[in-house]
Amino acid sequence: MRSSKENHQIDLKNMTVTDDFWRTEIDLVRKEVIPYQWEALNDRVKDAEPSFCMHNFKTAAKLGGKRREEGGKELQYTYRGFDVWPKDPENPGDEFYGFVFQDSDLYKWIEAVAYSLIQFPDAELEKTCDEAIEIVARAQAEDGYMDTYYILNGRDREFTNLKDHHELYCFGHLAEAAVAYYEATGKAVLLGVAERFAHYIASKIGREEGKKRGYPGHEIAEMALVRMYNATGSKEYLDLASYFVDERGTEPYYFDVENPKIQRRGFENSSLPFSYNQAHKPVRQQDEALGHAVRAVYLYSGMADVARITDDEELKNACDKLWKSITRDKMYITGGIGSSHLGESFTFPFDLPNDTAYTESCAAIGLAFFARRMLETAPKAEYGDVIERALYNGILSGIALDGKSFFYVNPLEVLPQACHEDGRKHHVKPIRQKWFGCACCPPNIARILSSVGAYAYTENDNTLFAHMTMGCEYKKNMNGNIVTIKADVDRSVQGKWTAMYTVSGAEGTDFTLAVRKPDWCKAPEFVLENGTMTEEDGYVYMTKNWGSEDVITVTLPMEVRFMTADTRVREDIGKVALTYGPEVFCLEEHDNGKDLQLVTVSRDVKKAEPEFGSITIDGISGVTVSVPGVRSMPNTASGLYFDLADETRETVKLTYIPYRMWANRGENEMQVWTRLD
């Protein structure tokens, strides 16, 4: 029997991740990142820029969230004008400090804590979080408004700069955190804050007479409101999400209306005003991913949510076009997106430079958000492929193996000297940083890793979709029947992963397990005794007359693959990248010496027998793959330019490590794409 295609998020409460690989990451977030970030939010981390996040909430709470009539500092309307820090950080006084979106850091932390508490109850952590939420609740204005920047600076100017001032962005993160915490703990204090603020927003912004016809400058509220709708059933939130989606990019442009004096940003394509904010035309007409990459994929996620829930084919089509624009034209092999540091943005199709890449960790995370929502709309393997690509590569690369430092930017090629001495690459760091003044990435990494189970599976009434190969146990509720699906993943044998799904409690049900065939696996094997298997869109749907316990075995043979890019990607032309399973690999100077530009692999490398090894750094392990290569000897003649001559070369063993593990052994050269000989 075939499953319906509709599906939705699983209930994380019923999910226990047991997988060696992913449990390690979840534990890292729980044991390292969450405690560290709490210290950071409270400005207790030495040698890190202070956050002022909790300072701002506490100051607003002291005022009882009441509108400050005067005495706040003057509001800045320039782009960088808001990063103002106190003269004496020890005694910051009653002012707001940090970026306008500083509130969101606490919300992201609470969301990560919520996911963690579901699997790992921790009374002390929950108490800390409850206390933080209490402060948030006290900071909220009586009318429901909740943004410490304007509460502390003067609410007379609230909602006057939706384009750059992030109130609706902070609301979105508040809503995400509130729902997650409610679902994790049953506690509704923060959900109440979010609901009151949502009501307030809906009373001020919308199409009705007397309201501002605005929408978020930085998207996320769209998907967050859908989540609130799912959690509460209140249609007001879905309507507000739909409004935000459809009002966006209509003319006259709201961002022109709200502040005609502000010059449109220089790094935008001038023929596309507000493309930086994806507000250059109505979203249903958009067919190319443009502008700030994180904003873009957050919007597209919200669009996919609204499209699915309202069954809006036109909106689904727009999502489909934008999905293709990213994944066919604008995505690095690591799942990183956003080629340029200017505006942290997408550029034109096939412009994927490796050494100046921006590829913000948050953008790869947002791409996974978008992909999961596309999966919920229609389970197609390509969406799961991208989730895996992003998670194993462009997202995990964002966090050090010890969980203590982070990349904002995830380049595919690094020469440390260039990062230090070439201003064009100052955004590229050769080693991870402890904390950022603009700390969006670390807590974003924390919330996706601590909820990674929600990317492994989705479900509908009778079907459990397995998008990722992850050891876990899920208790699926089928009209009161609890079907337990236990997945044991064996990665111990080189050259294959084996997943054994043990299904129990499904007797008499029409339970179906749909397992994705990963793009990295050429010949997956599915074994289900006495069952039926059908395949559609890259998922194998398996069902049978279930007994008390049935076993499905999925074997995923893995091979070392040498990948080339679309020939329109100029930076990768004549180059090859190595992948093995879902992981992209890279060469590091540490294993292969300096001057990685000198090494090449031959087209015959495909025929060579790769040599496997393993590497463990800070307790986290990975496979290494060694293949034969050639290293050209540097030319030694004096002068810069020489007649073409036969090269002196030596055969070398090139040792690749997983990209996610790079830059964990000190500063060194790295490259993903290596020249073909």
Add this chain to the structure above:
Amino acid sequence: MRSSKENHQIDLKNMTVTDDFWRTEIDLVRKEVIPYQWEALNDRVKDAEPSFCMHNFKTAAKLGGKRREEGGKELQYTYRGFDVWPKDPENPGDEFYGFVFQDSDLYKWIEAVAYSLIQFPDAELEKTCDEAIEIVARAQAEDGYMDTYYILNGRDREFTNLKDHHELYCFGHLAEAAVAYYEATGKAVLLGVAERFAHYIASKIGREEGKKRGYPGHEIAEMALVRMYNATGSKEYLDLASYFVDERGTEPYYFDVENPKIQRRGFENSSLPFSYNQAHKPVRQQDEALGHAVRAVYLYSGMADVARITDDEELKNACDKLWKSITRDKMYITGGIGSSHLGESFTFPFDLPNDTAYTESCAAIGLAFFARRMLETAPKAEYGDVIERALYNGILSGIALDGKSFFYVNPLEVLPQACHEDGRKHHVKPIRQKWFGCACCPPNIARILSSVGAYAYTENDNTLFAHMTMGCEYKKNMNGNIVTIKADVDRSVQGKWTAMYTVSGAEGTDFTLAVRKPDWCKAPEFVLENGTMTEEDGYVYMTKNWGSEDVITVTLPMEVRFMTADTRVREDIGKVALTYGPEVFCLEEHDNGKDLQLVTVSRDVKKAEPEFGSITIDGISGVTVSVPGVRSMPNTASGLYFDLADETRETVKLTYIPYRMWANRGENEMQVWTRLD
């Protein structure tokens, strides 16, 4: 008999360039550039940003150069604060407009006019120029101060921002123009202006009590003062030049002293304060070319001038190290320098990206200035090689073949879409522009091309050094004896240049002709009957018992050469560039189709017989070279990344044109470095 090594600039008045190639360029400057620029300086060019250059001089002249006590606009001390334009360009009023260095555009124009008048008397042009000079003279303050920016904005703040406000830079261009015009016409009005301003500067700036211990933020005054010293014999100018050279970079840093509040520029290497201005350490200790490339080579030119005239070995050594830093580590094959648009600056050694290159036309021109001065210090072929490399490639590329548009930036690889849609390449233009608000390059191109004869030869008492192969006639004064050296250059035979030097009037003298062996020529032949030839440092010194007329024939066989770069140049690794004679060649889409990244040449290309052709655009001709290549077919599978597979390829003929001719047939792709197969 061997010549002494000292040598110096020739007297352009005794030089007549007859060479087909260079005469065309000189005529272009005379007939197109000089008249056009005069219109531009007077804001009469439609569709071009107004210059306000003559407006500023006329306004200052109206005030009689008298210090304006009040009413000027507030001075801006921020980096971009000075590019302020009037609200109504038709009626700009009595204000200063344009960049702080706007005065220099007129001076550069006058200098170009001067060189042109020497060879091509033009009464009307001379009259126009005299009138302009009259305005300048009337604009000068009574005390000798001469900078319209401060004359119009309030002289109370003169010399308070030497770092960024270009008064000493404008003085340098004034001095260059004044000497050139004096030498060309014998008229000393402008020289008087320059001398009075030089006196004034020397009275305010220097090591003596009560003076500011400053030096130029943008160098040029150093070499200009030496030129004034050469023209007038007044040692005051040489002393001021020496002071500027040696005070630079000493601690405490003058730029800190003059304005402690200004933050050091972000794009500087923070460990090297003021390296942008080459003021990070005393110049004698500098051994790496750093900072703004034009400033750097202007400074090094002044250093070489001072070193030669004062016979200062330590300073010569510093010049030598800086020369090597540029030409061994930081120079494009085109003679372009300055890799980064951030600060228009040098970056680290071997960082020579092709598609984001800055390679300002002015920087290549400045490199030729520096090279000629190094030649004067010691005639070594490598200096002449660089002059030729820059002139034939990175300088000529700056001007359209019709003389009507200009490149500021001279990249070595262009994808027009990237220039339009990728903010990181907005500085790279796929076609030349008519005029720039910051119009340093067009008049700089004009002044070097109209004085190109001064780069062909230098001389000392008995020796004429021929650095370039240029058809011309030079009348050398040897103690009253006029020795005429007529060079006839024949480029009509493919595969060689032949220069026939006819020497007459040398009877009884110890005249020596020293001819450079160009780096692009493997086996030059020198024929002098009954004479003696010795070679040193790449120059062949030829002398004999001269008769009434003797002929020396120099044959320079040329071959198509495929060049590779130092393997540390990552952007050129595995790539090859084609050169033929002194010219670097490039592929254009116009001749080779789109997607130039798909073409490769094989290592065997050296053995192929190149096919020669010719191309003429706007009356200027060049050789084309066609060689066999391969074009990979684009991969057509859907998706961005594919398993490495055998490529489908087709053999193609690759047609190269001289780099100097690129972008003269509309916007299209271009590349100098092509992948090796």
